Amino acid sequence: MIERLAVIGVGLIGGSLARALRAADAVGEVIGCGRSLENLKLALELGVIDDYVLEPGDAVADADMVFIAVPLGAIAGVFAKIKGRLPARAVVTDGGSVKGSVVSDARRVFGGNVPSWLVPGHPIAGTERSGVGSSFPDLYQNRRVILTPVPETDPGAVARVRAMWEQVGSEVTEMSVEHHDEVLAATSHLPHMLAFGLVDALARMRSNDEIFRYAAGGFRDFTRIASSSPEMWRDICLANAEALSGMLSRFGDEMNELSNTIRSADADALLSIFERARAARERYVDGLEPSTGAD
Amino acid sequence: MIERLAVIGVGLIGGSLARALRAADAVGEVIGCGRSLENLKLALELGVIDDYVLEPGDAVADADMVFIAVPLGAIAGVFAKIKGRLPARAVVTDGGSVKGSVVSDARRVFGGNVPSWLVPGHPIAGTERSGVGSSFPDLYQNRRVILTPVPETDPGAVARVRAMWEQVGSEVTEMSVEHHDEVLAATSHLPHMLAFGLVDALARMRSNDEIFRYAAGGFRDFTRIASSSPEMWRDICLANAEALSGMLSRFGDEMNELSNTIRSADADALLSIFERARAARERYVDGLEPSTGAD
Ligand SMILES: NC(=O)c1ccc[n+]([C@@H]2O[C@H](COP(=O)([O-])OP(=O)(O)OC[C@H]3O[C@@H](n4cnc5c(N)ncnc54)[C@H](OP(=O)(O)O)[C@@H]3O)[C@@H](O)[C@H]2O)c1
Ligand SMILES: NC(=O)c1ccc[n+]([C@@H]2O[C@H](COP(=O)([O-])OP(=O)(O)OC[C@H]3O[C@@H](n4cnc5c(N)ncnc54)[C@H](OP(=O)(O)O)[C@@H]3O)[C@@H](O)[C@H]2O)c1
Numbered sequence: 001m002i003e004r005l006a007v008i009g010v011g012l013i014g015g016s017l018a019r020a021l022r023a024a025d026a027v028g029e030v031i032g033c034g035r036s037l038e039n040l041k042l043a044l045e046l047g048v049i050d051d052y053v054l055e056p057g058d059a060v061a062d063a064d065m066v067f068i069a070v071p072l073g074a075i076a077g078v079f080a081k082i083k084g085r086l087p088a089r090a091v092v093t094d095g096g097s098v099k100g101s102v103v104s105d106a107r108r109v110f111g112g113n114v115p116s117w118l119v120p121g122h123p124i125a126g127t128e129r130s131g132v133g134s135s136f137p138d139l140y141q142n143r144r145v146i147l148t149p150v151p152e153t154d155p156g157a158v159a160r161v162r163a164m165w166e167q168v169g170s171e172v173t174e175m176s177v178e179h180h181d182e183v184l185a186a187t188s189h190l191p192h193m194l195a196f197g198l199v200d201a202l203a204r205m206r207s208n209d210e211i212f213r214y215a216a217g218g219f220r221d222f223t224r225i226a227s228s229s230p231e232m233w234r235d236i237c238l239a240n241a242e243a244l245s246g247m248l249s250r251f252g253d254e255m256n257e258l259s260n261t262i263r264s265a266d267a268d269a270l271l272s273i274f275e276r277a278r279a280a281r282e283r284y285v286d287g288l289e290p291s292t293g294a295d
Numbered sequence: 296m297i298e299r300l301a302v303i304g305v306g307l308i309g310g311s312l313a314r315a316l317r318a319a320d321a322v323g324e325v326i327g328c329g330r331s332l333e334n335l336k337l338a339l340e341l342g343v344i345d346d347y348v349l350e351p352g353d354a355v356a357d358a359d360m361v362f363i364a365v366p367l368g369a370i371a372g373v374f375a376k377i378k379g380r381l382p383a384r385a386v387v388t389d390g391g392s393v394k395g396s397v398v399s400d401a402r403r404v405f406g407g408n409v410p411s412w413l414v415p416g417h418p419i420a421g422t423e424r425s426g427v428g429s430s431f432p433d434l435y436q437n438r439r440v441i442l443t444p445v446p447e448t449d450p451g452a453v454a455r456v457r458a459m460w461e462q463v464g465s466e467v468t469e470m471s472v473e474h475h476d477e478v479l480a481a482t483s484h485l486p487h488m489l490a491f492g493l494v495d496a497l498a499r500m501r502s503n504d505e506i507f508r509y510a511a512g513g514f515r516d517f518t519r520i521a522s523s524s525p526e527m528w529r530d531i532c533l534a535n536a537e538a539l540s541g542m543l544s545r546f547g548d549e550m551n552e553l554s555n556t557i558r559s560a561d562a563d564a565l566l567s568i569f570e571r572a573r574a575a576r577e578r579y580v581d582g583l584e585p586s587t588g589a590d
Contacts, residue, residue: 124509144509186497187510191517194489196572197549201542202481203575212579214419214439215482221516222486226576230569237557237565247496249554254492255547259540262532270532274525277491280498281521284507 002027002164006063008056008078010034010043012126013095014069015135018048020168023137033059034070043132057085060092065164068094072235076105083109086117091157093119093164097184097232099148099177101239116154119161121147122180123170124188128228141169148177185243189236193248195226196233297459298323301358303351303373305329305338307421308390309364310430313343315463318432328354329365338427352380355387360459363389367530371400378404381412386452388414388459392479392527394443394472396534411449414456416442417475418465419483423523436464443472480538484531488543490521491528 005021007014010032021027032049033056034040040052053059060066060082068078075096086092092115096102099120106114125143127134145165149158162172175183202211237244261269300316302309305327316322327344328351329335335347348354355361355377363373370391381387387410391397394415401409420438422429440460444453457467470478497506532539556564 146509183502183506183509186500186506187514191493191514193550193553194493195517196569197546197553198486198489199572199576200568201546201549203571203579205481207478208575209579211478211481212575214441214478215579219482219486221519222490223576224516226572228573230566230573233569234562234565238560238562241557241560245554245558248557249551251492251496252547252550252554254496255488255550256544258488258492259544259547262536262543263540265533265536267529267533270529271525273495274491274528276498277494277521278523278525280503280507281494281518284498284504284510 002065004029004031004063004065006031006033006059006066007049008033008059008066008068008082009070009074010040010049010052010132010135011069012130012132012134012139013123014067015043015046015048015132016125016137016139017067017069017095017123017168018043019135019137020140021164022047024167024169026164026167027065031059031063035074039132046132048132048135056081060086060090062087064089064091065160066090066092068092068096071232072096072098072101072239073231075102076109079105079109091117091119091160093121093147093161095121095123096239097122097188097236098239099146099180103148103150103177114150114152116152117157119147119149119153119157120177121145121161121165122184123165125170128225130229130232138169140165143170145170145172146180147172147174148180149174150177181240181243185240185247189240189244190247190251192225192228192233193237193244194251195223199223199226296321296323297360299358299360300325301328301354301361302326302344303328303354303361303363303377304365304369305335305344305347305427305430306364307425307427307429307434308418309362310338310341310343310427311420311432311434312362312364312390312418312463313338314430314432315435316459317342319462321459321462322360326354326358330369334427341427343427343430351376355381355385357382359384359386360455361385361387363387363391366527367391367393367396367534368526370397371404374400374404386412386414386455388416388442388456390416390418391534392417392483392531393534394441394475398443398445398472409445409447411447412452414442414444414448414452415472416440416456416460417479418460420465423520425524425527433464435460438465440465440467441475442467442469443475444469445472476535476538480535480542484535484539485542485546487520487523487528488532488539489546490518494518494521 005027007018018030030049032040032043032052043049056078102120106118123145125139165172300322302313313325325344327335327338327347338344351373397415401413418440420434460467
């Protein structure tokens with residue numbers, strides 16, 4: 001049982017965790033903290049939080065659990081503001097989509113070492129909408145959460161964060177920071193770049209009005225993720241630049257190769273690419289449970 | 296009212312048209328024709344057709360409307376077999392996903408000119424499944440059908456084909472063969488190549504098992520279209536090679552550029568790409584009605 005949870009960034013991710021812990025009767029009091037009064041007032045009205053403050057340092061002062069769910073570019077600033085303000089029993093975790101940048105922000109702000117009470121984490125759950133108004137208590141039900149503890153991390157802190165996520169229905173796994181960022185570059189960041197890139201490419205074509213008119217259902221599903229928050233994706237690109245840019249340029253080269261295969265009318269090569277993809281897609285993806293989450 | 300409809304290729308597309316016309320009470324008798332007895336027997340059992348024959352020439356002999364819905368690579372063969380066997384009142388249309396290849400097949404088989412009774416067409420509807428077992432009467436409801444008549448085409452034939460599609464709930468538009476193949480390369484063929492390419496790229500990564508395990512919901516939607524028929528997509532690539540390979544290599548170059556933008560940490564450039572894409576996606580795609588069709 002968490003006595004006092006501080007949520008820094010009460011948006012889709014932070015708001016949904018607060019709602020889920022309340023629904024599971026796993027939290028006493030929830031204190032919200034954020035940038036704009038407007039969003040915090042809405043969170044209070046919606047019953048997502050019990051109270052709010054505008055200073056992260058004040059928010060964490062009496063907390064036993066802290067969840068940081070601001071955009072990746074704002075995490076270092078939150079670290080700087082909570083520095084020296086945490087009670088001894090407090091554990092801090094975050095929901096950032098990239099872990100390497102969070103860990104290096106922590107090293108920078110806290111003087112070389114990652115504090116033992118910080119458990120970097122990432123719920124593989126989300127939608128293409130933002131803000132506390134889009135948050136809902138079931139977001140994490142049957143979803144995976146990845147924790148990426150570093151050598152300095154206290155195993156007791158990891159256990160408390162794991163227990164929190166399990167109480168809202170998630171399956172928790174641990175992996176290294178580098179591995180997390182590689183895997184997510186492939187499964188989430190690259191697909192989002194393709195969706196953004198495709199929509200952008202089509203929007204720039206002559207007669208793009210007509211082009212979108214003839215887009216079929218498959219296209220709509222494919223590009224739904226292109227309505228995700230531009231700021232969030234800018235931050236993800238900057239934070240996971242190395243893994244993502246590598247994959248993206250490899251993918252670009254492969255599309256150029258596929259273009260050549262089509263141009264040279266190599267029917268057998270085309271068939272085997274499509275068969276391999278279909279088999280892989282069916283083997284892996286159809287084994288997962290249905291879901292609608294992005295990121 | 297169609298008296299006798301011949302469907303050559305009673306799969307998803309051909310079977311669904313037969314079912315839809317029956318449901319609309321817009322057809323007398325439906326005669327099926329195909330490659331395998333097995334599929335035709337199933338079509339008969341399911342009540343999709345009233346009878347079947349194995350020779351396209353026999354199927355069309357008494358028909359007033361003929362719908363060719365075989366893979367693109369088999370269309371020339373069907374033309375050769377119906378040559379000289381059509382009654383004078385018959386109109387022929389097809390459902391092939393590329394129109395340039397159908398028209399050039401026709402010119403080749405029928406001696407230079409496209410016959411006046413041939414109305415090349417393409418329903419923008421489908422799913423990622425194949426075969427008559429996947430066909431259903433509502434497939435064309437509220438979907439678009441594109442007809443691409445050529446100068447030789449009889450306007451009366453176009454009118455009859457248009458009326459048929461309208462009776463099953465479709466909205467019919469006309470455009471040139473070249474324009475159709477360009478628009479579809481952008482809205483359907485390119486997205487399918489990206490989905491096939493993404494799944495194939497991920498399947499070839501080290502630890503691909505794990506990669507697919509962490510794939511989130513957005514990824515599943517994105518790649519659903521990668522389980523479409525490999526043979527159909529091979530044929531589409533070969534038939535629309537020029538438009539598609541051009542777009543694909545341009546897209547490949549753009550992904551390489553985006554990779555460089557990420558590597559050089561150009562935050563403003565990234566934000567404006569993602570904002571442009573989100574705005575375009577919302578403006579165009581959310582204006583369409585929901586659907587689940589591929590292709
Ligand atoms: N969306 C997804 O699919 C998803 C999935 C997994 C992980 N994540 C990660 O979760 C985090 C939050 O994403 P989200 O989707 O919940 O975004 P969101 O709905 O936009 O919420 C972000 C919240 O952070 C606040 N905020 C922004 N800048 C801040 C700052 N400098 N200081 C304090 N608060 C600030 C915002 O306040 P205002 O409302 O006042 O601007 C907002 O309430 C990101 O790190 C993202 O990478 C997202
Ligand atoms: N699927 C889509 O999303 C979609 C959408 C719009 C247009 N199209 C176009 O519609 C056409 C049919 O696609 P589909 O999805 O309906 O495929 P499908 O479900 O596989 O049906 C194709 C049918 O054609 C028959 N066939 C194959 N080769 C033949 C041949 N040489 N002679 C006679 N019959 C033959 C098959 O018979 P067997 O069962 O005996 O093999 C099968 O019944 C294609 O040209 C495709 O480009 C497809």
